Amino acid sequence: MAQHTRRDVLLAGLALPGIAGAFCCREPVGDDGSSKPKRFEETAGFEVPDVVASHPLAILPLGSLEFHGPHNPLGSDSIIISGIAERVAARTSGLLFPTIQFTQCPAHTAHFSGTMSVRPEVMTMYFADVLRNIVHLGFRKVFLLNGHDGNIGAGRGAIAQIADEMKDAALLFASWWEFLPSEVMKTLGMFHQANGGHGHGGPLETSAVAAFRPDLIHLSKAHDLPEPPDLSGGAPYFLQKSTATNWPGYSGQVSEASAEKGKRLVEISGEGIVKLIENWLKHDEVPGSW
Secondary structure (H helix, E strand, O other), rough: OHHHHHHHHHHHHHHHHHHHHHHHHHHHHHHOOOOOOHHHHHHHHHHHHHHOOOOOOEEEEOOEEEEOOOOOOHHHHHHHHHHHHHHHHHHHOOOOOOOOEOOOOHHHHHOOOEEEEEHHHHHHHHHHHHHHHHHHHHOOEEEEEEEEEEEEEEHHHHHHHHHHHHHOEEEEEEEEEEEEOOOHHHHHHOOOOOOOOOOOOHHHHHHHHHHHHHHOOOOOOOOOOOOOOOOOEEEOOOOOOOOOOOOOOOOOOHHOHHHHHHHHHHHHHHHHHHHHHHHHHHHOOOOOOO
16 A cells, blocks of 8 residues: 555656655654655556656765775775765755775775776776666766765766767766865864865775774774875876875775764765755756866
């Protein structure tokens, strides 16, 4: 009976766009009071046309399996981005796709035990194939929500390819930590680092993991390190090395990490991401990045 009622709501939503925007096939409210987004892998075969038609966009989280120091789980990036993506999908009525976890990792983390790395050229083709399938379902707006630095090049390359192939498609890419710039972090005063706690496996990232899975954090296994030096004085840059001699696979004053700080951080990032999506959906005339 419950399934029949849900389908009735779906059909009613398709007939009335205003109702579709308000409900948009969300799952029932969870035990903690939070809304649960509709997940692609939980969609029944008969539901697919209705679900695609009643969701304004598809959300594809990108994670990794990578060493983040002895204190963090290998799936740190995947845990963070999956948690943020669930909240964002619930608030934007996006259809949530499964997080991609086997991705490309830089050479200086690839040699650490537990890191799983796929060649960057393979990842570009893989991301493109996934996106191609999503667009073929009927979606014309796809949001890649990124949780791993190694996905940026391949993700943007795949987006460029699909946007060129599918003339009516729009694809958006953003990384969760970019909504927490150093200036904002300095204002918050959570971490005693000039860069606001940023850095691979550092206090900011460790806190974000702890926001979702505090049981997987082992701060006693790591000691504080000097913060990563800023080579440019503030301007963004991209550096990769074959090896990083004597680097323990993480950075920063990890003793400052906490689940409480992490919850605040993912809340701020999530708010920024939701605002980005809402503005994107409102301004369909925007030509793209410039």
